[in-house]
Amino acid sequence: MIVWTDFHRTLSEYADGFASLAAAYDGTAGSSAELEAVIDRYSALILEPRNTLMWEELIRREPEETERLAYRLRERSALCVALMEKYRALKLLEGAENDSGYFRNIEACIEEEFGSFTVTPESRVLMVGSGSFPMTPLLIARRTGAQVVGIDIDPEAVELGRKVVSRLGPELPIRLEASSVEQLDGLSTVTHIIFSSTVPVKYELLERLHPLTGEQTVVAMRYGGGLKSLFNYPIRQAADSRWRLAESLLKPGRIFDIALYRKAAVSHQLDGGAR
Ligand SMILES: C[S@@+](CC[C@H](N)C(=O)[O-])C[C@H]1O[C@@H](n2cnc3c(N)ncnc32)[C@H](O)[C@@H]1O
Structure with a gap:
């Protein structure tokens, strides 16, 4: 059974992962596969109805820390989504269209x-x-x-x-x-x-x-x-x-x-x- 502390750890790992993925951009689509896989997994986590209860439990237990974590995740995932579009554009222009759940x-x-x-x-x-x-x-x-x-x-x-x-x-x-x-x-x-x-x-x-x-x-x-x-x-x-x-x-x-x-x-x- 996943408890709220595990959910907090998972979300913190996403926040760290997004920061590294954003920093890896070098103007080419070299790191695109890893970013797309992480964004697809993150999208599934956000859309899983059972995780809503876990999120509410997190807010109840640690409101201030959860607010800070939400801010980091929002800011970093936004950067990564913009980057993912760059990768998609670069791949299209190189002749390779990509397909992702996101x-x-x-x-x-x-x-x-x-x-x-x-x-x-x-x-x-x-x-x-x-x-x-x-x-x-x-x-x-x-x-x-x-x-x-x-x-x-x-x-x-x-x-x-x-x-x-x-x-x-x-x-x-x-x-x-x-x-x-x-x-x-x-x-x-x-x-x-x-x-x-x-x-x-x-x-x-x-x-x-x-x-x-x-x-x-x-x-x-x-x-x-x-x-x-x-x-x-x-x-x-x-x-x-x-x-x-x-x-x-x-x-x-x-x-x-x-x-x-x-x-x-x-x-x-x-x-x-x-x-
Ligand atoms: C993820 S893209 C989304 C749009 C998507 N291509 C579509 O057609 O649905 C979000 C874009 O918003 C841009 N952006 C962020 N802040 C902005 C601002 N204050 N004014 C204009 N664009 C902004 C980012 O640079 C990024 O390219």
């Missing part, structure tokens, strides 16, 4: 991204944290015909991402930029925004985007609570926010959940109009 899970999440906020060919989508392997921009542009702009804080990710798009969808209306939200052209015409779950400052960016975007803009915020918060930055209370939570899409068996927001003033108008 990527299959993410791609299944993207299918259901916007819930009732339908994306049409006329939509303009902004993805914050588009990554080195821009699965979301590629999937949305291909499925819906919408124009997609991806931004990423990491110039290497943008450079790799552009090459991946040139390889997998050169005809698709996708633009990738190493730009801050304030520097981006055409923000007032964006209809849909998606936040990658592993962007630490996603709620700060959400607030900064409010005055820069149109009244009808809607947001899909990827997040993870409970055990999933060891792999995703969690949802935040938006009590004072100018964005209103419109829908929560909880996805058992998926790496992240999705919170859909729209502008608070628009929600009031809609509520008023319905009465």
Whole structure:
């Protein structure tokens, strides 16, 4: 029987392992197999329902240490997931596509991204944290015909991402930029925004985007609570926010959940109009 102390040890080992794997990156895909195997095992651990009880027991027994451990795991696993996308991009560009349980899970999440906020060919989508392997921009542009702009804080990710798009969808209306939200052209015409779950400052960016975007803009915020918060930055209370939570899409068996927001003033108008 696994006890909470064993579970704590296992999680600490993942935190140490992620730090070594991130440090091993040398601009090539040399260490990719090991990283992919660890991320796949970690994904399975996060999604195993029995581990939720173990996690709750850990929090009950050692709340402060568990909080610190969760912080380390979230930060380091986010770095490793970004790195795994670099490896995936490098392998694609070398002519060897790879397949992992983690990527299959993410791609299944993207299918259901916007819930009732339908994306049409006329939509303009902004993805914050588009990554080195821009699965979301590629999937949305291909499925819906919408124009997609991806931004990423990491110039290497943008450079790799552009090459991946040139390889997998050169005809698709996708633009990738190493730009801050304030520097981006055409923000007032964006209809849909998606936040990658592993962007630490996603709620700060959400607030900064409010005055820069149109009244009808809607947001899909990827997040993870409970055990999933060891792999995703969690949802935040938006009590004072100018964005209103419109829908929560909880996805058992998926790496992240999705919170859909729209502008608070628009929600009031809609509520008023319905009465
Ligand atoms: C794991 S990738 C995710 C996206 C994935 N490629 C997709 O299409 O679903 C997360 C990316 O977020 C980026 N990132 C982290 N912080 C950011 C920030 N403040 N602004 C923009 N991008 C950020 C990282 O550099 C990383 O490339």
